[in-house]
Amino acid sequence: xxxxxxxxxxxxxxxxxxxxxxxxxxxxxxxxxxxxxxxxxxxxxxxxxxxxxxxxxxxxxxxxxxxxxxxxxxxxxxxxxxxxxxxxxxxxxxxxxxxxxxxxxxxxxxxxxxxxxxxxxxxxxxxxxxxxxxxxxxxxxxxxxxxxxxxxxxxxxxxxxxxxxxxxxxxxxxxxxxxxxxxxxxxxxxxxxxxxxxxxxxxxxxxxxxxxxxxxxxxxxxxxxxxxxxxxxxxxxxxxxxxxxxxxxxxxxxxxxxxxxxxxxxxxxxxxxxxxxxxxxxxxxxxxxxxxxxxxxxxxxxxxxxxxxxxxxxxxxxxxxxxxxxxxxxxxxxxxxxxxxxxxxxxxxxxxxxxxxxxxxxxxxxxxxxxxxxxxxxxxxxxxxxxxxxxx
Amino acid sequence: xxxxxxxxxxxxxxxxxxxxxxxxxxxxxxxxxxxxxxxxxxxxxxxxxxxxxxxxxxxxxxxxxxxxxxxxxxxxxxxxxxxxxxxxxxxxxxxx
Numbered sequence: 001x002x003x004x005x006x007x008x009x010x011x012x013x014x015x016x017x018x019x020x021x022x023x024x025x026x027x028x029x030x031x032x033x034x035x036x037x038x039x040x041x042x043x044x045x046x047x048x049x050x051x052x053x054x055x056x057x058x059x060x061x062x063x064x065x066x067x068x069x070x071x072x073x074x075x076x077x078x079x080x081x082x083x084x085x086x087x088x089x090x091x092x093x094x095x096x097x098x099x100x101x102x103x104x105x106x107x108x109x110x111x112x113x114x115x116x117x118x119x120x121x122x123x124x125x126x127x128x129x130x131x132x133x134x135x136x137x138x139x140x141x142x143x144x145x146x147x148x149x150x151x152x153x154x155x156x157x158x159x160x161x162x163x164x165x166x167x168x169x170x171x172x173x174x175x176x177x178x179x180x181x182x183x184x185x186x187x188x189x190x191x192x193x194x195x196x197x198x199x200x201x202x203x204x205x206x207x208x209x210x211x212x213x214x215x216x217x218x219x220x221x222x223x224x225x226x227x228x229x230x231x232x233x234x235x236x237x238x239x240x241x242x243x244x245x246x247x248x249x250x251x252x253x254x255x256x257x258x259x260x261x262x263x264x265x266x267x268x269x270x271x272x273x274x275x276x277x278x279x280x281x282x283x284x285x286x287x288x289x290x291x292x293x294x295x296x297x298x299x300x301x302x303x304x305x306x307x308x309x310x311x312x313x314x315x316x317x318x319x320x321x322x323x324x325x326x327x328x329x330x331x332x333x334x335x336x337x338x339x340x341x342x343x344x345x346x347x348x349x350x351x352x353x354x355x356x357x358x359x360x361x362x363x364x365x366x367x368x369x370x371x372x373x374x375x376x377x378x379x380x381x382x383x384x385x386x387x388x389x390x391x392x
Numbered sequence: 393x394x395x396x397x398x399x400x401x402x403x404x405x406x407x408x409x410x411x412x413x414x415x416x417x418x419x420x421x422x423x424x425x426x427x428x429x430x431x432x433x434x435x436x437x438x439x440x441x442x443x444x445x446x447x448x449x450x451x452x453x454x455x456x457x458x459x460x461x462x463x464x465x466x467x468x469x470x471x472x473x474x475x476x477x478x479x480x481x482x483x484x485x486x487x488x
Contacts, residue, residue, distance in 0.1 A: 034405035160407065198410055207411040219402035220409055226402070 010035030014145030033107030065255030096131030101154035118357020252301030426469030
């Protein structure tokens with residue numbers, strides 16, 4: 001039977017991992033993800049799961065250990081944040097190139113400097129092109145659901161790619177929420193044992209992670225790109241199955257009151273639910289506003305986005321990271337690329353918001369919706385703004 | 393010239409670039425990279441085997457007469473053998 005428990009989301013994420021019975025967990029503590037591996041180490045020490053918890057000396061070692069363990073056919077998990085993810089950076093594209101289904105939770109945190117332990121999305125955005133499936137959670141329930149789904153998606157024979165579940169640092173990692181946990185038998189039925197495509201084993205010799213000369217490198221990258229694009233089919237199947245089993249629906253882009261909306265906001269992560277409240281208020285004031293919550297960041301849901309914005313007059317894209325010196329934030333740049341050449345696309349305005357733990361409030365989204373509506377009328381050349389920055 | 397061993401299309405690329413035939417690195421003849429080759433003067437060679445020990449490719453082996461000879465399929469022409477050969481029996485010669 002499904003159990004309802006009030007729990008800090010980081011702990012809940014660890015409980016969700018435990019339900020998936022990992023063989024190996026390797027992680028190095030860094031705020032704000034730390035409670036995830038900390039609680040997992042408790043679970044392993046208490047003998048609740050039969051897993052190796054490898055205390056490594058760095059994030060580089062954590063992901064390297066996961067890479068090696070996954071290559072032997074183990075189900076593996078790691079978690080990190082911010083600079084820790086950067087330190088894993090060298091190994092990130094290797095794990096995806098080797099097609100190893102490592103699952104990672106990222107407690108999203110700003111990249112230094114200045115040193116800042118609070119939330120934004122600059123850590124994951126720096127790893128955007130590493131060939132990982134990348135999913136964003138709005139709340140604790142989604143974190144738990146997505147972690148369990150993650151193993152099924154990543155390990156699926158038609159996917160075999162690493163996957164990161166993103167949960168906003170503090171806004172999600174450290175918040176206590178009532179969360180529904182499926183019981184062990186439900187998870188066991190949903191999530192089959194991992195059957196690796198190939199493993200490192202002395203009885204059946206093979207090589208993984210070999211050199212790729214110029215004659216093969218382009219084809220290797222094409223194969224990886226196609227694998228990531230094709231993973232969307234399995235992600236959708238797994239989400240449909242989840243909805244049938246547990247009644248909670250997941251989509252690459254989830255709409256909230258977008259029906260006939262002129263002004264559409266687009267958010268990710270913990271901003272989603274704050275923005276929902278803003279949309280409710282705007283609707284009460286008879287302002288035709290709606291919200292798109294982007295859940296699937298990689299593979300980017302191009303077709304779903306094109307359908308979701310049909311009819312909208314203006315799309316306000318929130319970016320929780322700065323692409324320094326760029327034309328737009330990383331999310332908005334992607335959205336513009338996906339909508340370029342579409343018939344009657346909405347005007348697109350881009351707001352960088354919530355950097356390094358700056359609060360993002362309901363009032364902010366109301367202001368942004370109003371600014372976006374104004375921008376649609378005035379069509380300014382510059383439709384990019386670091387929202388709320390002090391100084392004119 | 394090494395024989396082409398890579399798949400023609402991306403669809404034929406093994407999952408994760410895995411190599412299922414161990415030891416096939418020997419099929420790749422790195423000797424084609426060489427622009428100088430070691431030439432042995434047997435009259436000076438004392439069969440000490442230092443060249444064999446120092447060769448980073450491990451491509452030097454002893455022939456039937458006990459001389460140490462580089463396998464030119466793999467010798468990259470680095471010249472370490474010639475540098476280490478104290479009797480001066482090995483000279484590096486430009487490839488034609």
